[in-house]
Amino acid sequence: MLDIRPPLIFLGPAMSFMVMYVWSRRDPHMPISFWGFSIKSWHLPFVMLVMAILMNSNPTLDLMGIFVGHLWSFLTEICPQTYGLRLIWTPQFLYDIFDNGSAVGYQRPMPRTGGYRLN
Numbered sequence: 001m002l003d004i005r006p007p008l009i010f011l012g013p014a015m016s017f018m019v020m021y022v023w024s025r026r027d028p029h030m031p032i033s034f035w036g037f038s039i040k041s042w043h044l045p046f047v048m049l050v051m052a053i054l055m056n057s058n059p060t061l062d063l064m065g066i067f068v069g070h071l072w073s074f075l076t077e078i079c080p081q082t083y084g085l086r087l088i089w090t091p092q093f094l095y096d097i098f099d100n101g102s103a104v105g106y107q108r109p110m111p112r113t114g115g116y117r118l119n
Contacts, residue, residue, distance in 0.1 A: 011061065011064075013061040013062060013065065014064045014068065015065065016065065017045060017049075017061070017062050017064075017065025017066055017069065018065040018066075018069040018072065019069070020044060020045050020065075020069070021045045021069030021070060021073070022069045022072055023041070024042045024043075024044050024045055025042060025069075025073045025077075027041055028040060028041055028042035029041070029042075032044055034047055045062075045065075045069070046066075048062070049062050049063070049066065072088075075087050
């Protein structure tokens with residue numbers, strides 16, 4: 001049998017591109033500085049992809065991450081708003097395991113005791 005899939009040993013780059021794509025779609029017009037150039041956040045995954053290609057890297061995992069991130073964004077945000085379909089949801093047993101009511105709300109940060117203010 002012929003296996004046409006590329007050899008994927010470590011999917012860390014694909015996952016980081018997926019997270020970057022989903023984050024960039026949450027606030028698409030936020031300005032970001034990339035090597036001194038100001039771009040909008042929704043451009044960042046594609047700028048990083050072009051940079052990887054220019055540095056002679058294999059873009060397969062990066063493209064896979066962008067595709068999975070787009071699929072996740074579509075299924076969790078666009079489908080429920082546009083079509084009224086929830087195709088992906090958190091199973092109830094995970095809520096039962098992890099939501100025991102012991103979550104702590106906002107707590108005041110500890111007061112500063114010295115140092116330099118950087119902003």
